[in-house]
Amino acid sequence: MSEWIPQRPEELTPDWLGEVLHRGGFLAENRLLNLRVEPIGEGLGFVGQVLRLHPEYEFPEATAPSSLIAKLPGQIAKNRGAVEAGQGFEREIRFFRELASECALATPRCYLTLMDPDPKQAHRER
Numbered sequence: 001m002s003e004w005i006p007q008r009p010e011e012l013t014p015d016w017l018g019e020v021l022h023r024g025g026f027l028a029e030n031r032l033l034n035l036r037v038e039p040i041g042e043g044l045g046f047v048g049q050v051l052r053l054h055p056e057y058e059f060p061e062a063t064a065p066s067s068l069i070a071k072l073p074g075q076i077a078k079n080r081g082a083v084e085a086g087q088g089f090e091r092e093i094r095f096f097r098e099l100a101s102e103c104a105l106a107t108p109r110c111y112l113t114l115m116d117p118d119p120k121q122a123h124r125e126r
Contacts, residue, residue, distance in 0.1 A: 005114045009037045009051055012070060017055060020112050026063050033058055040069070047088065048074045068111060089115055 006012050014032035021027035034056040041050060049072040057064055073089070074080045096110040 003114060005116060006070075007073060008075070009039070009049065009072070012037050012051070012053060012072075014055070017053065017068075021055075021064060024111055026065065026111060027057075028061060028063070030061050030064065031058050032056065037070075047080065047082075048072060065109075065111070069108065 006016065012035065014035040017035055018027065018032040021032075032055050036054040036056070038052045038054065039049070040052055051070045051072065053068040053070055055065070055068070071092075093113040093115050096107075096113055100107045100110065
């Protein structure tokens, strides 16, 4: 799987999510037939887009999630730049990669974290 990162809700596809879940060991010999993407909250978030994903599988599997939350970068350049300057995206990703499993508070299962090594360049290229 490439390290391509969806930037917009319409870029979250059954093929992309199926590959993520297969790669992570959460989906075995199954495939996604459909993926419904639903925004959470009103409009765009201040620093990102938060979406609920509803995958539809060919066959039910115990390890396959029935719904997931996706957090995509925001589309408002000024807001996104402020978060990037404070390393906000990196801090959140590092929390899930390095600290969540040791945290006393309940945290959601993280299925995937990806971050552009140069998010400013990636945003300019779109």
